[in-house]
Amino acid sequence: MIALPEDVRQQIEEAETHQQEAWLNLNATIAGIEVRQITLKDYFILKGVESPVLTGQNFSPSDLGIFLWILSPEFKTCPKARDKFCKKVYDVHLATAVKEVQKFLEATFVDADTAEEQNRKSYTTFLAHQVDVYGREYGWSIKETMNLPLRQIFQLNTAISERIAIANGERYTKLREIDMIEAKAMLDQFRQNKSN
């Protein structure tokens, strides 16, 4: 039996907690500012404005302001309201915000599949694919799908894919960040045991 290191076991437990918590639709706080869970719509808005916060690049207080504004429960398409909101963000502690953004994004993408089928060309966007999947599976409208948090989308995609694979007598595979951490730890431990 391969025993995983304590820190890896803790990360796995944390990932499981994030999975369950995703269904509570709780707002989070980043540097004291309330934010909603990232929905499919938010995700494409953030991509549209090329938010470096979303892509994990270095970001300025202004980038953070826009990121938090888009995810704020107060969000509306009003430049005045946005500017007023962003002024508040200039006062936040940037180092704390960076850490909390990272944690927030980790929880958001904990169930995302990091792997793709090799040599498979896609002709559609992730968004169109999701609208198609939920329209077919659950009869949801485009609006309903767009307002679904990514954290729930990643889990529903797994549930649907697993169900279809089982019906076809196949196995569904997925590679989340946590699966890679676990796989690496198990292989390292196995090698260490072998060399002892």
Added chain:
Amino acid sequence: MAVTQDGTNYSFGGLVVTINANEYLFQEISVSEGTNVIELEGTDGDIISQVFVGRPREASGTAVVENDTNLLKRGDEFSFQVHPTESDNTTFLITDTSITKSNGAFSTQTFSARAKLN
């Protein structure tokens, strides 16, 4: 590695095996033992006897493969102890592998295998 037993089916999670000096993590693997029943009919067509012939163990699962390691292929052999009460390992031969997903660091592969006969 957790093992659950349901009749003659065994399921494992997190099993590391060595194939051609490379290590592979089987995220999950299940082993089944089937039986072929051969019925012997008398001259009047009635079944007069049954013979139970055990089939070799069959396994199927999902492997996580590091990207600097060869992917699993048909004919690869691996061994492991299917149940703690067994004194010997069972050697399996991979009979089928399917679509690979990859992210640059790891790939996943599904596979089927059959116990190798001595």
